[in-house]
Amino acid sequence: MSQDTAIVWFRRDLRLSDHPALTRALNHEAVVCVYIDDPKREGEWPLGQASRWWLAQSLATLDQSLQARGNRLLVYSGDSTSVLTQLIEAHQARAVYWNRVYEPSPREYDATLKDHLKTKYAGDALHVESFKAQLLKEPWEMLKKDHTPYLVFTPFWRHFQATWTAPLRLPAPDRIPAAPEVEGMVPTIDSAQLAPTHPWTEQLAQVWSPGWPHAQAQLSAFVDQGLSQYESARNRPDQAGTSSLSPYLHFGELSVGEVIRACDPSGEVPDEDNAVSFVREIVWREFSHYLLYYFPHIPSQPLKPVFNQFPWRSADEYAQDLADWKKGDTGVPMVDAGMRQLTATGWMHNRVRMVVASYLTKNLLIPWQEGARHFWDTLVDADLANNTQGWQWTAGSGADASPYFRVFNPTLQGEKFDPTGAYVRRWCPEHADRSAKQVHQPADHIDLKAQRQGALAAYAQIKKDR
DNA sequence: TGAAATGTTGGGGCG
DNA sequence: ACGCCCCAACATTTC
Numbered sequence: 001m002s003q004d005t006a007i008v009w010f011r012r013d014l015r016l017s018d019h020p021a022l023t024r025a026l027n028h029e030a031v032v033c034v035y036i037d038d039p040k041r042e043g044e045w046p047l048g049q050a051s052r053w054w055l056a057q058s059l060a061t062l063d064q065s066l067q068a069r070g071n072r073l074l075v076y077s078g079d080s081t082s083v084l085t086q087l088i089e090a091h092q093a094r095a096v097y098w099n100r101v102y103e104p105s106p107r108e109y110d111a112t113l114k115d116h117l118k119t120k121y122a123g124d125a126l127h128v129e130s131f132k133a134q135l136l137k138e139p140w141e142m143l144k145k146d147h148t149p150y151l152v153f154t155p156f157w158r159h160f161q162a163t164w165t166a167p168l169r170l171p172a173p174d175r176i177p178a179a180p181e182v183e184g185m186v187p188t189i190d191s192a193q194l195a196p197t198h199p200w201t202e203q204l205a206q207v208w209s210p211g212w213p214h215a216q217a218q219l220s221a222f223v224d225q226g227l228s229q230y231e232s233a234r235n236r237p238d239q240a241g242t243s244s245l246s247p248y249l250h251f252g253e254l255s256v257g258e259v260i261r262a263c264d265p266s267g268e269v270p271d272e273d274n275a276v277s278f279v280r281e282i283v284w285r286e287f288s289h290y291l292l293y294y295f296p297h298i299p300s301q302p303l304k305p306v307f308n309q310f311p312w313r314s315a316d317e318y319a320q321d322l323a324d325w326k327k328g329d330t331g332v333p334m335v336d337a338g339m340r341q342l343t344a345t346g347w348m349h350n351r352v353r354m355v356v357a358s359y360l361t362k363n364l365l366i367p368w369q370e371g372a373r374h375f376w377d378t379l380v381d382a383d384l385a386n387n388t389q390g391w392q393w394t395a396g397s398g399a400d401a402s403p404y405f406r407v408f409n410p411t412l413q414g415e416k417f418d419p420t421g422a423y424v425r426r427w428c429p430e431h432a433d434r435s436a437k438q439v440h441q442p443a444d445h446i447d448l449k450a451q452r453q454g455a456l457a458a459y460a461q462i463k464k465d466r
Numbered sequence: 467t468g469a470a471a472t473g474t475t476g477g478g479g480c481g
Numbered sequence: 482a483c484g485c486c487c488c489a490a491c492a493t494t495t496c
Binding site: 065235294350351354393394401402405407408409412413452461 | 467468469470
């Protein structure tokens with residue numbers, strides 16, 4: 001008689017704690033753990049270079065953790081449906097479990113796959129079930145009284161505060177019984193083969209330690225050392241005031257439930273100011289995923305249709321400015337520092353993300369989609385929902401977006417949030433000798449005032465069309 | 467999770 | 482002593 005085997009399909013939940021699909025699978029006699037590299041499932045948004053580097057490291061770490069528990073991670077490359085079907089057949093599996101994702105393309109794929117499996121293995125032959133693990137609240141649990149989705153953050157946040165309590169954290173299992181190896185189902189690739197070939201990703205290893213155990217360590221370090229000053233330090237790119245959890249959250253090396261619970265072990269929404277301020281940021285992440293769920297076109301199209309009429313410059317016209325922006329060679333210190341931090345580390349402080357995004361879209365009049373695509377390829381925390389939300393917010397085209405006339409002045413932003421100039425000097429050696437008073441002044445050929453007037457004039461055009 | 471323009475107030479210099 | 486002006490400093494409005 002064959003063993004009662006369950007398959008756990010890992011996707012963006014590369015952890016062993018607080019993992020509903022894995023926990024459910026442990027009710028079976030044996031567990032097959034699988035990851036499938038399948039760019040087609042990602043549609044228009046296959047992983048960028050930095051994400052790919054992170055993923056390769058993280059999968060290798062997950063495999064080690066599984067091996068320490070008597071199991072292993074099988075990594076395949078190819079069509080998800082056919083890999084899973086072959087595994088089901090080979091193991092005569094009784095169940096397939098996975099944790100849900102909310103991006104349009106994989107979500108559509110998963111729905112089709114689920115139907116396909118339920119049809120193919122009708123009756124009780126195969127149990128297929130997906131779980132909530134990526135978000136604190138399902139999008140369909142967070143509707144207004146009229147049953148339409150929220151478009152403004154503050155009411156969404158109030159609803160969240162009023163209705164959320166943390167479920168208990170699911171512990172990481174000590175042992176995960178393996179199924180016997182099956183002929184002909186050899187993993188097609190080693191996780192290392194997922195790593196990108198771009199040489200610049202090599203330096204990422206000097207800054208980041210991907211993987212579930214490091215995620216746990218980073219969370220503890222932040223809660224112990226960073227959280228109590230979060231509110232005052234979080235806007236300071238010259239200090240280590242942020243949590244640095246975003247890449248771990250993207251790949252699910254941490255569950256967001258674990259994060260919020262670590263801030264307040266009672267499981268309630270915290271009431272201490274710094275913790276509230278941090279949890280609010282976590283709920284912004286929630287809101288971003290929520291918006292993408294209800295408005296799947298927003299990675300490429302503005303949420304507010306009037307922005308389709310916006311008079312962006314043409315690609316020919318802005319090509320050089322875009323290249324300079326990517327390189328961190330605009331002549332605006334705060335912008336250049338941010339873009340170079342991005343290239344060097346695969347990450348940029350959020351305050352600076354807003355500054356460089358405002359500069360690209362408003363001062364340079366380059367479409368926000370160009371910036372979003374570049375971030376997608378270079379950020380280790382590249383996340384379709386968060387990235388889309390961030391860019392549309394800055395451009396003024398998104399939900400609850402910054403009003404169109406809100407043009408950041410990179411000099412003033414620098415003086416406010418990098419008062420000594422330490423951040424600029426760190427990333428821009430050419431400014432090393434400039435005083436705190438001078439360090440944020442742009443190069444002579446840049447006229448911030450005129451650029452601002454240009455942005456206001458451009459926005460005025462679509463305002464009159466409304 | 468803005469910046470700049472414009473308005474108001476109040477202290478000090480000075481005739 | 483008083484009114485006038487100047488201009489920071491702060492508040493409000495506008496983009």
